[in-house]
Amino acid sequence: MSHKLLVLNGPRLAGYGDNDGNDFKGATLETIRDECTKLCAKLGIALDFRQTENQGEMHHWIANDGKDFDGIVLSPLGFRGSAPEYKPAVQALTSLGKPVVEVYINNVFAEGAEAMEQVHESSSDTGFVCGLGVDSYLVGIKSIAHKLKAGVAP
Amino acid sequence: MDNTIYVINGPNLNLLGKREPGIYGSSTLKEIEARCRKDGARFGADVAFFQSNHEGVLVDYLQEAVDKADGVIINAAAYTHTSVAIHDALRIFKGFKIELHISNPRARESFRHVSFVASAVDAVIAGLGVYGYELATEVMACRLSGKQSSQS
Numbered sequence: 001m002s003h004k005l006l007v008l009n010g011p012r013l014a015g016y017g018d019n020d021g022n023d024f025k026g027a028t029l030e031t032i033r034d035e036c037t038k039l040c041a042k043l044g045i046a047l048d049f050r051q052t053e054n055q056g057e058m059h060h061w062i063a064n065d066g067k068d069f070d071g072i073v074l075s076p077l078g079f080r081g082s083a084p085e086y087k088p089a090v091q092a093l094t095s096l097g098k099p100v101v102e103v104y105i106n107n108v109f110a111e112g113a114e115a116m117e118q119v120h121e122s123s124s125d126t127g128f129v130c131g132l133g134v135d136s137y138l139v140g141i142k143s144i145a146h147k148l149k150a151g152v153a154p
Numbered sequence: 155m156d157n158t159i160y161v162i163n164g165p166n167l168n169l170l171g172k173r174e175p176g177i178y179g180s181s182t183l184k185e186i187e188a189r190c191r192k193d194g195a196r197f198g199a200d201v202a203f204f205q206s207n208h209e210g211v212l213v214d215y216l217q218e219a220v221d222k223a224d225g226v227i228i229n230a231a232a233y234t235h236t237s238v239a240i241h242d243a244l245r246i247f248k249g250f251k252i253e254l255h256i257s258n259p260r261a262r263e264s265f266r267h268v269s270f271v272a273s274a275v276d277a278v279i280a281g282l283g284v285y286g287y288e289l290a291t292e293v294m295a296c297r298l299s300g301k302q303s304s305q306s
Contacts, residue, residue, distance in 0.1 A: 101282070106276065126281055127258060127280065131277030139293055142289055
């Protein structure tokens, strides 16, 4: 049975092809979905790719649906201000041994970027990737696939 | 090879494989280097690995990279959280730069939550274990070879 990956996207991604101040012109939600789909097909992983403008829905997906998947890629851009609400839900997943990687298209620490608080904490299974454009997602997916194949361990 | 990637490693990373394997894994830096060289070669990139426990030596490597490297991956380890000198040296290097950590510093003690490196690089990869080195090398090599994404 193949592994199942959940990729969750928050708001502001629907407009990523616009002049949103990002460096990765062409990184629209559709290109991200396409690249993730291609990579998961190559890796033999079943992909469930979702996006929402609604904070509550995002939280529901993490807290309720996350446990049905083997790994989660979380792209919460736009929800950064409410990050503390997600921490318990993310920790619940990582305590089940599920790898979670938080990703951003742009470098969220670049000069001028808002200070951000990371969504999750206190788990060796959580990862973080930012600033690689679409590759932020692909690196996150490859990392999870590698962990699932190896059976764990850093 | 067309492109050169400098992978610069900070203090205590010479003890990889022996130091806190539950956090840092059981691979040595030499083993990681060998895997990264293979990954880089797939995209025509030469990978040069460096490690020092001394802040000034890391600055020297970064200054050397200005003329000798096309991309820099830096795991400054503990100096990530203290070194303005490394921040300034990174700003001099104009190629693509990735900050890399084996563990996720922001998931650990609060004194690791500040990074003087993050605002001087293009991208950050953290908490993906030692496999993060290979992923960083692959995405860097791919980018330097002109590809849009690292689908391979």
